[in-house]
Amino acid sequence: MKSVFINGLGLIGATMAKIIKASNPDTIITAHDTNPNNIDYMVQEGIVDHGVDFATGAKQADLILLATPVSIICQSLADLTELKLKDGVLVTDVGSSKQPIMAAAHHLMDQGVHFLGGHPMAGSHLTGSQHSDVSRFINHSFFLVNGNASDSEITAYKDLLKTGQLSFSALTAAQHDQLVSATSHLPHLAAFALANTIIPEVDAMPINPGIPSGGLLDTTRVAKADPTMWTAIFTSESEELLEQLDHFEKQLNILKEAIQKQDGQTLQTELKAANQARLKLEEFK
Amino acid sequence: MKSVFINGLGLIGATMAKIIKASNPDTIITAHDTNPNNIDYMVQEGIVDHGVDFATGAKQADLILLATPVSIICQSLADLTELKLKDGVLVTDVGSSKQPIMAAAHHLMDQGVHFLGGHPMAGSHLTGSQHSDVSRFINHSFFLVNGNASDSEITAYKDLLKTGQLSFSALTAAQHDQLVSATSHLPHLAAFALANTIIPEVDAMPINPGIPSGGLLDTTRVAKADPTMWTAIFTSESEELLEQLDHFEKQLNILKEAIQKQDGQTLQTELKAANQARLKLEEFK
Numbered sequence: 001m002k003s004v005f006i007n008g009l010g011l012i013g014a015t016m017a018k019i020i021k022a023s024n025p026d027t028i029i030t031a032h033d034t035n036p037n038n039i040d041y042m043v044q045e046g047i048v049d050h051g052v053d054f055a056t057g058a059k060q061a062d063l064i065l066l067a068t069p070v071s072i073i074c075q076s077l078a079d080l081t082e083l084k085l086k087d088g089v090l091v092t093d094v095g096s097s098k099q100p101i102m103a104a105a106h107h108l109m110d111q112g113v114h115f116l117g118g119h120p121m122a123g124s125h126l127t128g129s130q131h132s133d134v135s136r137f138i139n140h141s142f143f144l145v146n147g148n149a150s151d152s153e154i155t156a157y158k159d160l161l162k163t164g165q166l167s168f169s170a171l172t173a174a175q176h177d178q179l180v181s182a183t184s185h186l187p188h189l190a191a192f193a194l195a196n197t198i199i200p201e202v203d204a205m206p207i208n209p210g211i212p213s214g215g216l217l218d219t220t221r222v223a224k225a226d227p228t229m230w231t232a233i234f235t236s237e238s239e240e241l242l243e244q245l246d247h248f249e250k251q252l253n254i255l256k257e258a259i260q261k262q263d264g265q266t267l268q269t270e271l272k273a274a275n276q277a278r279l280k281l282e283e284f285k
Numbered sequence: 286m287k288s289v290f291i292n293g294l295g296l297i298g299a300t301m302a303k304i305i306k307a308s309n310p311d312t313i314i315t316a317h318d319t320n321p322n323n324i325d326y327m328v329q330e331g332i333v334d335h336g337v338d339f340a341t342g343a344k345q346a347d348l349i350l351l352a353t354p355v356s357i358i359c360q361s362l363a364d365l366t367e368l369k370l371k372d373g374v375l376v377t378d379v380g381s382s383k384q385p386i387m388a389a390a391h392h393l394m395d396q397g398v399h400f401l402g403g404h405p406m407a408g409s410h411l412t413g414s415q416h417s418d419v420s421r422f423i424n425h426s427f428f429l430v431n432g433n434a435s436d437s438e439i440t441a442y443k444d445l446l447k448t449g450q451l452s453f454s455a456l457t458a459a460q461h462d463q464l465v466s467a468t469s470h471l472p473h474l475a476a477f478a479l480a481n482t483i484i485p486e487v488d489a490m491p492i493n494p495g496i497p498s499g500g501l502l503d504t505t506r507v508a509k510a511d512p513t514m515w516t517a518i519f520t521s522e523s524e525e526l527l528e529q530l531d532h533f534e535k536q537l538n539i540l541k542e543a544i545q546k547q548d549g550q551t552l553q554t555e556l557k558a559a560n561q562a563r564l565k566l567e568e569f570k
Binding site for chain 1: 406407424425426452454456460463464467468469471472473474475476477478479480481482483484485486487488490491492495496497498499500501502503504505506507508509510511512513515516517519520523526527529530532533534535536537539540541543544545547549552553555556557558559560562563564565566567
């Protein structure tokens with residue numbers, strides 16, 4: 001993979017670029033981004049060799065990495081079917097909703113182009129290439145949802161990312177979307193709703209509420225995430241998210257009813273379960 | 286205030302003890318705790334002079350500080366009415382639900398004993414005296430809900446805590462409970478429910494989900510909080526919490542309906558509002 005084209009140099013795209021360049025200094029990386037600052041920064045850093053338009057970059061690449069919001073990844077997969085790509089090109093992505101992306105890649109795969117879906121599990125409320133960091137994904141999961149890539153292509157792609165020290169796992173698009181809805185989209189939804197509940201309440205108080213508690217700051221931290229990106233995620237993967245939201249509302253209701261009935265025993269049982277579950281999260285490696 | 290008796294040397298009680306001793310090295314601090322390790326630790330640290338039973342400690346003190354869970358504070362306020370306390374004693378507490386505590390203090394105040402409610406806003410999922418730290422509350426709010434203490438008693442109490450560098454605010458029990466329900470109890474409830482939603486889902490997956498994202502860890506962090514303490518809080522201040530939970534469910538429903546209708550515009554508006562609200566939280570000082 002001598003030539004890599006990356007569409008989108010936000011936090012994730014730029015981190016991928018840094019990992020690829022660190023693993024393979026001879027690889028030529030071209031990139032397109034609607035924000036010229038991201039291109040300028042990455043060229044100055046010596047990671048991206050030069051900026052290109054989408055069609056030019058795609059046609060010259062051995063690897064095309066789509067690193068934009070999901071809706072644009074889907075559009076790019078359609079656009080690629082109109083271009084004469086290099087023989088043996090591998091198309092991949094880092095989008096967080098795999099079912100719509102795999103569906104959008106179908107036409108391209110029907111043309112014989114190889115597509116491998118990917119998703120590094122280490123997002124951030126930070127955005128932009130300047131927050132990218134080659135160590136960002138170390139030991140984090142990188143989920144692979146394969147379309148029609150060969151084993152050797154998958155191995156070559158993993159090798160291209162070796163500096164990232166990622167923990168690769170293969171799963172289906174449906175498994176991926178369910179897992180990500182539960183562990184990422186639902187917590188974001190809850191945090192956005194919590195911020196919209198709490199802060200107007202605090203503003204209406206006649207006193208200065210003082211420095212917020214760590215608990216309040218932590219619980220709502222991901223509500224700082226980019227509204228445009230998360231609107232795209234919530235609408236592109238709505239089925240799984242609505243299912244997870246149903247589960248969450250059921251859990252809220254269990255606590256609500258126990259509080260209404262002053263049922264300390266049920267509360268104690270539920271809070272202990274949550275306690276154990278949360279502590280267990282820290283055991284995953 | 287030459288002699289202070291503290292009932293309960295958990296994280297908050299022990300932190301208060303350290304602040305009082307740092308401000309006033311000559312003050313004798315006695316304490317009672319059902320866990321002898323907390324007493325031993327604090328005596329070894331040179332903060333608590335010696336452990337005592339509740340009645341002995343209370344009867345000898347110029348200041349009685351109740352630092353147990355709320356239900357036990359209420360019980361202690363009743364127990365104090367049965368004891369011959371020192372003339373001019375000030376009774377105070379650090380409980381997180383002020384309306385039930387002020388109600389429980391009524392009989393004692395009717396006897397002419399002075400009571401001043403207090404609540405430092407810097408909890409933690411950590412528990413126990415060994416995590417106490419004189420710097421824990423610096424610049425954090427310390428809410429004062431006065432019963433019948435005089436201005437000079439309030440000034441003397443603030444002075445006793447001067448090393449803590451606390452930011453004192455006076456408010457009514459109802460204001461306090463509404464504010465704390467919104468900014469502390471609701472986020473805890475949401476975190477407990479989220480942990481109970483997400484983790485069983487993750488456990489059921491056929492793959493290792495890898496290191497959890499920072500977002501998931503942060504959003505659920507306070508679900509590590511002590512189930513017994515939080516069962517007491519949820520049941521003792523249920524009216525305000527249920528009201529906040531209603532508000533939260535409304536916000537969840539706004540997002541849910543927008544997702545169901547694929548209404549990107551509403552989602553964008555709501556997520557932007559949450560974004561701004563959350564960023565505003567960091568401005569409070």
